[in-house]
Amino acid sequence: MGHHRSSTSPKQRGDPLPHSLILLDACVAINLAATDQLPHIAQTASVTFTLARQAAAEVGYLRDLIDGEVTLTPIDLGSYDDATLEVTILTPAEYPLYVDLARTVDDGEAATIAVAATRGITLATDDRKARRVCAELHLTEPMRTLGILHSYADTVGLQHAQLRNLLVKIRDRASFQPARSDPDHKWWQEIVGDH
Amino acid sequence: MTNHANLEPNALASRLRAARESSGLTQAQAAIELGVSRPLLIAIEKGTRAATPEELVKLAEIYGKPVSELQRSSPPPIAIGARFRAALASATEADDLSEAIGRLENQADNYLDLLRRARSEAPGRYLPARGIGHLDPWQAGEDLATEERNRLGIGDGPIRPLRDVLEIEVGLRVFLLPLPRSVAGVFVYADELGGCIGVNISHPAERRRWTMAHEYAHYLATRDRAEITPVTQRRQPPESERFADAFAANFLMPRSGLSRRFHELKRSKDGKVTPALLVQLAHAYEVSVQALTLRLEDLRLIPSGTWDRLRDNDFQPRAAARLLGLELSEQAAAALPLHYRLLAIQLYADGEITEPQLARYLGTDIVGARLAYQELTETGDVSDDGSPQIVDLAEAAG
Numbered sequence: 404m405g406h407h408r409s410s411t412s413p414k415q416r417g418d419p420l421p422h423s424l425i426l427l428d429a430c431v432a433i434n435l436a437a438t439d440q441l442p443h444i445a446q447t448a449s450v451t452f453t454l455a456r457q458a459a460a461e462v463g464y465l466r467d468l469i470d471g472e473v474t475l476t477p478i479d480l481g482s483y484d485d486a487t488l489e490v491t492i493l494t495p496a497e498y499p500l501y502v503d504l505a506r507t508v509d510d511g512e513a514a515t516i517a518v519a520a521t522r523g524i525t526l527a528t529d530d531r532k533a534r535r536v537c538a539e540l541h542l543t544e545p546m547r548t549l550g551i552l553h554s555y556a557d558t559v560g561l562q563h564a565q566l567r568n569l570l571v572k573i574r575d576r577a578s579f580q581p582a583r584s585d586p587d588h589k590w591w592q593e594i595v596g597d598h
Numbered sequence: 599m600t601n602h603a604n605l606e607p608n609a610l611a612s613r614l615r616a617a618r619e620s621s622g623l624t625q626a627q628a629a630i631e632l633g634v635s636r637p638l639l640i641a642i643e644k645g646t647r648a649a650t651p652e653e654l655v656k657l658a659e660i661y662g663k664p665v666s667e668l669q670r671s672s673p674p675p676i677a678i679g680a681r682f683r684a685a686l687a688s689a690t691e692a693d694d695l696s697e698a699i700g701r702l703e704n705q706a707d708n709y710l711d712l713l714r715r716a717r718s719e720a721p722g723r724y725l726p727a728r729g730i731g732h733l734d735p736w737q738a739g740e741d742l743a744t745e746e747r748n749r750l751g752i753g754d755g756p757i758r759p760l761r762d763v764l765e766i767e768v769g770l771r772v773f774l775l776p777l778p779r780s781v782a783g784v785f786v787y788a789d790e791l792g793g794c795i796g797v798n799i800s801h802p803a804e805r806r807r808w809t810m811a812h813e814y815a816h817y818l819a820t821r822d823r824a825e826i827t828p829v830t831q832r833r834q835p836p837e838s839e840r841f842a843d844a845f846a847a848n849f850l851m852p853r854s855g856l857s858r859r860f861h862e863l864k865r866s867k868d869g870k871v872t873p874a875l876l877v878q879l880a881h882a883y884e885v886s887v888q889a890l891t892l893r894l895e896d897l898r899l900i901p902s903g904t905w906d907r908l909r910d911n912d913f914q915p916r917a918a919a920r921l922l923g924l925e926l927s928e929q930a931a932a933a934l935p936l937h938y939r940l941l942a943i944q945l946y947a948d949g950e951i952t953e954p955q956l957a958r959y960l961g962t963d964i965v966g967a968r969l970a971y972q973e974l975t976e977t978g979d980v981s982d983d984g985s986p987q988i989v990d991l992a993e994a995a996g
Contacts, residue, residue, distance in 0.1 A: 430953050433964055461954045463963025498651035505666040509954040513666065531949035578968035 423450045425546065428515045428528040429461035432488075434548040436478045437465050437577040438569050442487040444555045452488045453524065454480065455514035459490045465576040476576075497521050508536060516540065527551060531582065548579065549587035563594070570595050610654075611645030612673040617661040618643070620700060631660045664958075670711055675788050678703045681824040682786060694778040695826065702784070702796050705773050705934065708959050710790055712941040715950060720792060721937050722769010730819050735837045739844025740853070742818060747852060754855030756883045760807050764795075764814060765935050772810060774799035774933040783809035785816040785825040793817035799933060804886040806931070808846055815845035851883050851893045860899050871900055873908065873918060880915070881924040887915035933961065943974050 425448075427435070432454055435441050445452055464475040480488060493501055497517045504513035512533045519526040520540055527546040528534060537545055552573075556566050573579045574595060581588050618628050629639040632653060641647035649657065658665045682699045713720060730738040747754065750767050757763060764770045770793045777784070777798040782805065784796040795813040797806045809827065816825045820838050827839070835843075859882065863875050880890040891905040919925050932939065942959040945951045946967075951959070957967035 430964055461957075461964060463957075464965060466965055466969070493655075495652050498655050502651040502654055502665060502669075505664070506669045508666070508952050509958065510664045510666050511954050512952050530952050532952045532955075535949060576965075578965050578972065580968075580972070 423448075424453045424524050425450050425551075426453045426455070426515055426519050426524045426526045427458070428526070428530060428533060429454070429458045429511045430529055431527045431548050431551075432458070432480070433462055433465070433478060433577050434529075434573045434579050435551070436462070436480075437573045437579070438552070439572065440555075440569065441483060443559075444551065445487045447555055447558050448551070451486055453518075454488065454490050455511065455518050456490050456492050457514035458511035461509070461511040466578065467576060491518060493517065504536065508532060512536070516542070519545075529582070529585070547581075547585055547587070548573070549581055549585055549591055553587050553590060567594050567596075608645035609671055609673050610649070610669060611643055612676075613668050613670065614649070614657060614661075615643040616674045616676055617657070617663045617668060621661045623660070628657075628660060632656055666955075670707070672710065672714065675703060675706050675710065675790060678706055678786050678788050678794070678824075682784070682826075685824040685826055695781065695784075698775050698777050698781075698784070698796065701775055702773060702786070702794065705938075705961075706771070706788055706791050706794055709771060709935070709938050712938060712945065712959060715945055716941050718941065720769065720771065721766050722792065724769070724792070725818070727821050728818050730841055735841035736844045738819075739815065739841045739846075740848040742815070743845045743848030744852065746818070746849060754852040754858075756855075757850065758884065760810060760850075760884075762936065764810055765937060768814065768817075769793070770795055770814065770817060771935050771938070772797065773935065774806070774931055776800065780829050782827045782829045783813050784827065785813040785821075787817070787821040787824075793821060799931065802886070803931070804880075804884055804889070807850065807884055808886070808889060811846035811849045812842045814849070815842035818845070847889070847893050847896070850885055851890065853897060856883070856893065857897060857899060860894065873913060874922060876908075877915060877918045877922055877924055881919065887918075939970070939974060943971055946971065947975075 432452070435444060435452070438444070441452070459480050462478040462480065464477055467474045467476045480490065493514055497514075500520060501513050501517040504516055507513075508516070512528070512530065515526065515528070516533065516536055518524060519537070520542055525546060526537065526542065527548070527550075528537070529547050534545055552569065555561075556569070561569070570591060581591050585591070618625070623631070625639055625643070626636050629636040632639060633656075634653070638647065642649045642653070654668065655665060658668055661668075679699055682695075686695060709720070728742060730742070733741075750763065752763065761772050765772055771791055772795045775784075775796040775798070777796065777800075779798075779800070782798055782801065786794050786796075788794055795810060795817075797809045797813075799806075801809070812827055813825065816838070819841065825838075825842075827842075856879075860879060863879060864871060867875055876887050876891055876894075879894075880887040883890060885893075888905055891900070891908065894900045895902050895904055916925075939960065942951070942956055946953065946956040953964055953967060956971065957964045960967050960970050962970065
């Protein structure tokens with residue numbers, strides 16, 4: 404875990420958390436897992452992250468450099484406590500939309516969007532195609548990886564070096580490059596130092 | 599959202615049937631798993647009764663297939679499996695090979711889906727099959743190899759980007775597959791996709807090139823039947839195999855160019871033919887020293903039996919190449935055709951497919967797909983911090 408100033412956290416450990424959910428697609432889940440800070444990000448934002456089972460099946464591996472060798476590190480979603488992350492199963496009532504969406508996008512995005520649409524849960528995705536499908540369904544504009552992290556960094560008051568470390572981990576372990584159209588792209592560039 | 603007009607009737611039905619068959623379940627077993635009667639499952643597979651969303655989700659789970667793949671708008675290319683099954687009747691590695699054939703079938707299906715999504719066509723022009731009739735297989739192989747080189751305008755020198763030539767100029771689809779050790783490659787002609795070659799991914803680069811050229815010959819002359827090429831030919835190989843080997847030898851090492859280079863090198867070594875010369879020439883043509891030596895024997899440029907003598911004297915071609923600094927750089931060979939990968943990358947860049955779809959097409963996980971995207975969109979330039987600069991095709995497209 405990187406350094407954080409717990410005194411600035413809005414909620415102390417043990418405080419009751421409001422039951423608020425953010426639905427992640429596999430790609431955002433990979434990015435947040437790469438930070439090694441997922442539990443603290445959830446706690447700080449007073450949310451539980453949720454993944455549809457089909458999206459959870461897509462997360463795969465991070466890439467870590469160990470003794471000069473690129474190593475595949477499995478993303479173990481089961482290692483997070485229930486307050487941090489839960490995996491949800493579609494109900495039969497959600498199947499028709501899921502099946503319809505799966506003609507256009509992969510099973511994970513289809514299940515995620517179907518859950519977001521039917522249960523009214525806030526969704527986070529960076530995927531251009533998935534965001535377009537959300538817009539076609541008139542869903543609330545989804546959050547993005549950098550939006551979640553920017554908010555987290557502001558809330559806990561991360562110092563520049565700590566924040567850079569966090570973002571570099573996503574770049575290197577998850578090979579994430581934000582789109583230029585991402586509202587936080589400039590912020591990312593300034594912190595990570597790419598131009 | 600979905601363009602139902604593009605859906606081919608019964609595509610779902612035939613995909614469900616193919617998925618059940620590849621999972622090894624009978625209709626009765628699948629019906630029990632689904633909790634319906636056998637006649638109802640048969641009706642779903644015939645397309646006379648539409649599957650409900652709940653049934654479709656459950657069938658996808660039973661067959662281990664994504665719901666999205668089952669709903670592709672065209673039927674699966676089942677002809678590939680059927681043609682191989684016919685050829686497999688006499689093969690001993692039927693079990694081992696059936697997995698590889700399933701993989702080839704799946705990759706061909708992916709390729710067709712990418713082409714459909716991109717509203718594009720696979721590269722290459724259709725060439726009618728060439729009959730070799732009653733010609734001597736060796737002569738037919740040499741004649742056709744020369745003709746093909748002329749048609750492709752590649753002179754008589756070594757062909758370095760062989761796979762590119764076959765994929766882009768000839769229009770073959772080359773897949774590197776995990777095949778049984780004893781199998782060098784496979785060939786099948788699929789009506790929708792053209793000639794598909796599967797090459798053993800675990801074989802050395804030189805051997806893979808020979809296999810590609812060998813299967814290319816099958817495409818040119820005997821494409822109506824699927825071929826499974828063993829590493830070691832039988833003592834009396836069929837004429838089609840002798841023809842394909844003759845074509846490969848002549849296409850990779852044409853008589854005129856090889857003779858010229860051989861004599862030039864021989865002159866530079868005071869007229870002596872040394873093992874180092876053979877290693878050097880094999881490196882230039884990117885073939886094995888064995889293939890090169892046997893070719894020179896055939897062309898009567900060196901005495902017959904030279905390779906046997908080298909082998910009896912425990913000659914180690916790889917060690918010799920290493921010593922001479924002439925090892926082929928064994929780059930991580932891409933399993934999928936370049937055009938296939940570029941189609942997938944461009945569709946992702948255009949926002950036409952999602953990141954997990956890109957990963958599935960490329961046969962990797964999501965982070966692997968991101969790396970592949972960056973690799974295929976990287977320029978030779980570097981950013982200010984020294985990292986490779988990436989041309990974001992999505993941004994370029996606006």
